[in-house]
Amino acid sequence: MADKLNGFFDKAGRIQVTGDRTHARFDEILTPAALDFVARLDNEFAGRRRELLDARRLRRERLAAGEETLGFLAETRSVREDGDWQVTGAAPGLEDRRVEITGPTDRKMTVNALNSGAKVWLADFEDATSPTWQNVIGGQINLYDAIRRNIDFTTEAGKQYRIGGTPATIVARPRGWHLVEKHIRIDGRPVSASLVDFGLYFFHNARQLLARGSGPYFYLPKLESHLEARLWNDVFRLAQQELGIPQGTIRATVLIETITAAFEMDEILYELREHAAGLNAGRWDYIFSVIKNFGEQGADFVLPDRAQVTMTVPFMRAYTELLVSTCHRRGAHAIGGMAAFIPSKDPEANATALTKVRQDKEREANDGFDGSWVAHPGLVETCREVFDGVLGDRPNQVDKLRDDVVVTAEDLLDVASSGGEVTEQGLRANINVGLRYIDAWLRGTGAAAISGLMEDAATAEIARCQVWQWIRNGTKLTEGTAVTAEFATRLLDEEFAEVRADLGSDNRLADAREIFAETALGEKLPSFFTTGAYARYLTEPAGAAS
Numbered sequence: 001m002a003d004k005l006n007g008f009f010d011k012a013g014r015i016q017v018t019g020d021r022t023h024a025r026f027d028e029i030l031t032p033a034a035l036d037f038v039a040r041l042d043n044e045f046a047g048r049r050r051e052l053l054d055a056r057r058l059r060r061e062r063l064a065a066g067e068e069t070l071g072f073l074a075e076t077r078s079v080r081e082d083g084d085w086q087v088t089g090a091a092p093g094l095e096d097r098r099v100e101i102t103g104p105t106d107r108k109m110t111v112n113a114l115n116s117g118a119k120v121w122l123a124d125f126e127d128a129t130s131p132t133w134q135n136v137i138g139g140q141i142n143l144y145d146a147i148r149r150n151i152d153f154t155t156e157a158g159k160q161y162r163i164g165g166t167p168a169t170i171v172a173r174p175r176g177w178h179l180v181e182k183h184i185r186i187d188g189r190p191v192s193a194s195l196v197d198f199g200l201y202f203f204h205n206a207r208q209l210l211a212r213g214s215g216p217y218f219y220l221p222k223l224e225s226h227l228e229a230r231l232w233n234d235v236f237r238l239a240q241q242e243l244g245i246p247q248g249t250i251r252a253t254v255l256i257e258t259i260t261a262a263f264e265m266d267e268i269l270y271e272l273r274e275h276a277a278g279l280n281a282g283r284w285d286y287i288f289s290v291i292k293n294f295g296e297q298g299a300d301f302v303l304p305d306r307a308q309v310t311m312t313v314p315f316m317r318a319y320t321e322l323l324v325s326t327c328h329r330r331g332a333h334a335i336g337g338m339a340a341f342i343p344s345k346d347p348e349a350n351a352t353a354l355t356k357v358r359q360d361k362e363r364e365a366n367d368g369f370d371g372s373w374v375a376h377p378g379l380v381e382t383c384r385e386v387f388d389g390v391l392g393d394r395p396n397q398v399d400k401l402r403d404d405v406v407v408t409a410e411d412l413l414d415v416a417s418s419g420g421e422v423t424e425q426g427l428r429a430n431i432n433v434g435l436r437y438i439d440a441w442l443r444g445t446g447a448a449a450i451s452g453l454m455e456d457a458a459t460a461e462i463a464r465c466q467v468w469q470w471i472r473n474g475t476k477l478t479e480g481t482a483v484t485a486e487f488a489t490r491l492l493d494e495e496f497a498e499v500r501a502d503l504g505s506d507n508r509l510a511d512a513r514e515i516f517a518e519t520a521l522g523e524k525l526p527s528f529f530t531t532g533a534y535a536r537y538l539t540e541p542a543g544a545a546s
């Protein structure tokens with residue numbers, strides 16, 4: 001049945017694993033029963049996923065053509081206005097989420113994140129992970145081992161990695177609905193990456209987590225509507241039923257990280273209310289989504305240099321204020337987002353980074369967030385100190401109702417008041433970061449420190465989308481030049497030469513450049529750089545991309 005070179009088919013010949021299975025332990029994750037479980041989810045939900053992706057595309061086309069704008073939905077008004085419903089709320093290990101660390105699921109970072117002192121670890125298959133087959137299945141192995149406290153190891157240099165006494169609660173983030181896992185096929189079709197990541201994790205670990213006093217907890221990324229939340233809820237119901245786990249055991253925290261979802265926060269919580277624990281303000285994808293949906297709408301939607309799109313510009317402030325007030329009205333936790341500054345070995349740069357992170361967390365804690373994200377263990381203490389100062393002994397501040405918050409559709413779309421400027425330095429920085437990040441991603445690293453900032457798939461999407469938007473709008477730089485495709489191509493050549501000189505020969509820069517040019521300099525703005533790049537470059541064996 002299992003042919004390690006030519007793929008594996010189940011007995012019925014429906015489920016095929018085409019990814020390399022020569023890794024000694026991949027078979028422990030890709031068991032026939034686990035694959036059957038994923039196939040069961042796929043059979044039930046693949047059609048609805050496809051329909052919802054079509055709906056995304058059609059809405060984006062209408063927005064781009066100016067045929068539609070966004071507003072709160074008329075058909076769900078009663079859900080928003082009904083003050084009586086609440087979500088199920090926290091489960092064991094999720095009552096106090098004042099500090100959450102995020103990161104990829106490689107073995108070392110798994111141990112480091114669990115030991116970081118954070119209350120929660122977001123174990124990431126999304127923005128921080130390059131979805132190579134090795135990372136996807138390797139990550140599942142690491143989570144499997146970590147949950148069973150069976151992950152300790154010593155490096156060749158003699159450094160020991162061992163999970164300590166009070167590890168963080170694990171919340172896994174599967175990939176978004178837009179992605180597929182091409183190394184697992186059912187009836188020849190690649191399976192939804194969300195269902196693969198969720199399904200394998202849930203199948204192998206749900207019972208084990210419950211036995212250990214925790215539970216199967218998930219962050220849900222990149223949702224664009226409450227109907228996508230309904231799909232997740234139905235996935236949860238079927239998964240729990242199939243494994244005989246009581247309905248309502250799973251907890252989900254939904255990232256509000258698209259402009260369309262910002263108009264449906266109540267509805268998203270409502271759809272998931274038997275499983276919902278909270279919402280998170282995923283700021284980087286949110287900015288990306290604003291550019292993607294309104295990038296063709298002229299100067300009113302042109303954002304300044306990425307560094308100037310801070311959390312205090314009016315449209316970002318409106319979004320986070322609405323998120324806190326919506327969550328607390330429904331008994332859900334509001335979790336803050338990621339400041340991109342990371343610790344540095346240079347004392348001055350380090351002090352600046354810590355100050356910036358502290359300011360970010362202070363704003364969130366004072367606004368009513370119940371906790372927030374950090375990208376690095378060296379930031380846990382700063383975040384904890386800030387939230388300790390506001391929460392004291394209370395596990396959260398869900399009882400802080402923000403009845404003072406009034407946010408209109410116009411507030412959410414008020415990009416024009418952001419101020420700031422577009423500079424040649426900002427344009428170059430986007431190109432430079434885009435090249436460096438995509439190069440790292442192609443080499444299997446999904447989060448990277450670049451010029452003192454954490455960069456991941458979401459921030460790289462902003463970088464390439466801004467370049468596209470400035471070209472599309474012929475935006476004038478402060479230096480006087482209007483951005484054109486020719487001008488951006490010249491800068492791409494120059495930045496490419498600079499990065500190549502810096503990285504030396506061992507890189508994927510030529511491919512990164514091609515991806516960047518295709519997704520930032522073309523006539524049309526592709527929805528994600530990751531989808532096409534995955535199909536072309538991360539699918540094995542080579543040539544299996546279709």
Ligand SMILES: CC(=O)SCCNC(=O)CCNC(=O)[C@H](O)C(C)(C)COP(=O)(O)OP(=O)(O)OC[C@H]1O[C@@H](n2cnc3c(N)ncnc32)[C@H](O)[C@@H]1OP(=O)(O)O
Nearest residue numbers: 102103109112113127128284338375376447448449454458
């Ligand atoms: C938009 C969003 O979705 S945000 C969420 C997604 N993004 C992320 O999760 C980014 C997470 N952060 C990271 O991946 C990393 O911090 C990076 C890539 C930014 C920087 O990593 P490095 O260059 O390795 O940082 P540095 O050298 O300072 O690391 C020091 C130690 O901390 C560990 N470390 C750093 N960040 C993390 C983390 N997030 N989780 C666990 N351990 C970490 C390193 O593994 C290293 O461990 P070691 O001393 O045992 O070797």
Ligand SMILES: O=CC(=O)O
Nearest residue numbers: 282283284285458
């Ligand atoms: O996932 C988080 C974000 O900011 O994007």
Ligand SMILES: [Mg+2]
Nearest residue numbers: 127282285458
């Ligand atoms: Mg994101």
